[in-house]
Amino acid sequence: MKQGYRESALHGNSDLAVEAHGLVKTFGDNRAVDGVSLNVPTGSIYGVLGPNGAGKTTTIRMLATLLRADGGSARIFGHDIVKEAQIVRQLIGVTGQYASVDESLSATENLIIFSRLLGLSRAEAKRKAAELLEEFSLTEAAKRPLKNFSGGMRRRLDLAASLIAQPPLIFLDEPTTGLDPRTRNQMWDTIRQLVKSGSTVLLTTQYLQEADELADRIAVIDRGKVVAEGTVDELKGSVGTSSLHLTIKNPHDIHIARNTVERVLNVQSSVLAEAGRITAPMADADRVTDLLIALREAGIALAELSVQKPTLDEVFLTITGHGVQEDADMSNQSKQAREVSV
Numbered sequence: 001m002k003q004g005y006r007e008s009a010l011h012g013n014s015d016l017a018v019e020a021h022g023l024v025k026t027f028g029d030n031r032a033v034d035g036v037s038l039n040v041p042t043g044s045i046y047g048v049l050g051p052n053g054a055g056k057t058t059t060i061r062m063l064a065t066l067l068r069a070d071g072g073s074a075r076i077f078g079h080d081i082v083k084e085a086q087i088v089r090q091l092i093g094v095t096g097q098y099a100s101v102d103e104s105l106s107a108t109e110n111l112i113i114f115s116r117l118l119g120l121s122r123a124e125a126k127r128k129a130a131e132l133l134e135e136f137s138l139t140e141a142a143k144r145p146l147k148n149f150s151g152g153m154r155r156r157l158d159l160a161a162s163l164i165a166q167p168p169l170i171f172l173d174e175p176t177t178g179l180d181p182r183t184r185n186q187m188w189d190t191i192r193q194l195v196k197s198g199s200t201v202l203l204t205t206q207y208l209q210e211a212d213e214l215a216d217r218i219a220v221i222d223r224g225k226v227v228a229e230g231t232v233d234e235l236k237g238s239v240g241t242s243s244l245h246l247t248i249k250n251p252h253d254i255h256i257a258r259n260t261v262e263r264v265l266n267v268q269s270s271v272l273a274e275a276g277r278i279t280a281p282m283a284d285a286d287r288v289t290d291l292l293i294a295l296r297e298a299g300i301a302l303a304e305l306s307v308q309k310p311t312l313d314e315v316f317l318t319i320t321g322h323g324v325q326e327d328a329d330m331s332n333q334s335k336q337a338r339e340v341s342v
């Protein structure tokens, strides 16, 4: 697979697999992608994290030359996605939400067709198909028509198909959405394996845990804009070194409790949707003693309290002012929260 990683990505710039500047895509009056810039180092796993409709798929489709950008520019291993689209297409593989396999054919037949289309001989195509099916634990199902495949099997076959060409850069659009935990773990292993063997992976996800688990760097994208970028640790660092989680017994006390937390810790807190939950960054875990005393003096009974390393969920909440699953318009809150610098 390591053919000098496809002649060092066909003699382009090899330090950055993706270099995008101010990409814009407008659908009607909807700026689906509103000035996205990304740098993806070669050999890394880069995560683009964002909720439904954030613009992840649209960004990938532009980078993969499947959709023309309305503004901005991008290079793949140094090759311009517009002027050198033909070269770019030789360097990338795309899989994901637009699964591209024939329902009536078996897994083996699908992979053989893809291989033949890519110019492999009949024998090579057969060997390649068998090898990939083995690698993706699909050997048993290989002869069955695709219409009988589960979602997880389809997803793995889709990824397998995109690997026939062994592209230096692989775009994975939400590779594990809807998969069960075991299949998701298998997928993660496969993705790590791809990078070990020399590929660069750009994946989109709505799962913070997935980005946390896999990605070297992450861009958080919200409503068409990159709202934060960095390593997982940098992003976590942006919400403080530790984070306080507090659940109070009586939800009616939430305002007093929140005020107490903010006064004692001297920070902004977030109140999560479920009643009675407060989350706040903490610079110094020792302050928890002061906080407990203050809460008792205020007559607030606690159901649960913990101090832990911040999760990416909290990072997202802090940066965007709304949770990952939330689509509701909370623009006032998000404007305030965006002042957090990363």
Ligand SMILES: Nc1ncnc2c1ncn2[C@@H]1O[C@H](COP(=O)(O)OP(=O)(O)OP(=O)(O)O)[C@@H](O)[C@H]1O
Residues within 6 Å of the ligand: 027, 030, 032, 033, 050, 051, 052, 053, 054, 055, 056, 057, 058, 059, 206
């Ligand atoms: N072909 C299209 N025509 C019109 N609007 C579109 C089109 N494709 C995407 N959009 C809109 O652009 C915005 C971004 O969509 P996109 O699919 O890029 O989001 P996403 O981050 O991939 O979301 P998801 O997590 O749901 O896949 C959405 O508001 C979507 O409705």
Ligand SMILES: [Mg+2]
Residues within 6 Å of the ligand: 056, 057, 058, 097, 173
């Ligand atoms: Mg999408």
